[in-house]
Amino acid sequence: MSHKTCRNELTESxxxxxxxxxxxxxQNQDSLIEVLHKAQEIFGYLPDRVQDFIxxxxxxxxxxxFGVVTFYSYFTTVPRGEYxxxxxxxxxxxxxxxxxxxxxxxxxxxxxxxQTTPDGKYTIEVLRCVGACGLAPVVTINDKxxxxxxxxxxxxxxxEYGE
Numbered sequence: 001m002s003h004k005t006c007r008n009e010l011t012e013s014x015x016x017x018x019x020x021x022x023x024x025x026x027q028n029q030d031s032l033i034e035v036l037h038k039a040q041e042i043f044g045y046l047p048d049r050v051q052d053f054i055x056x057x058x059x060x061x062x063x064x065x066f067g068v069v070t071f072y073s074y075f076t077t078v079p080r081g082e083y084x085x086x087x088x089x090x091x092x093x094x095x096x097x098x099x100x101x102x103x104x105x106x107x108x109x110x111x112x113x114x115q116t117t118p119d120g121k122y123t124i125e126v127l128r129c130v131g132a133c134g135l136a137p138v139v140t141i142n143d144k145x146x147x148x149x150x151x152x153x154x155x156x157x158x159x160e161y162g163e
């Protein structure tokens with residue numbers, strides 16, 4: 001029986017990959033944001049163990065690492081799904097129906113914003129602004145941007161991701 005490594009597992013090979021990346025950067029707080037981005041790319045989230053590791057390797061207090069992680073909404077301390085569905089709720093998106101789009105995703109996936117489906121496939125999150133107001137309402141799934149998004153597109157886009 002083969003074992004598929006989950007993106008959110010804290011394996012030693014992932015810590016080695018992060019260490020190799022850190023070795024290419026200045027080992028001080030100037031590299032913190034860049035290292036946090038890389039760590040989240042590798043692990044999928046930034047649990048305490050990863051934050052402790054980063055603090056130790058960059059010679060900065062873990063409390064400072066945690067402060068940066070919690071300040072920026074991009075970073076997460078809990079596992080996210082394989083597909084992160086982000087709905088922009090900035091003013092332009094909101095007035096063009098983003099709230100209805102959010103409700104439709106929540107209904108279809110049976111989770112609320114900020115939650116992940118039990119199978120770990122989808123996370124729904126709300127963003128304040130993605131900076132693409134001309135495309136409002138905007139939905140992003142991982143790095144793919146969908147503009148002028150409508151409630152009717154929810155089923156279509158979920159089918160694209162295998163739902």
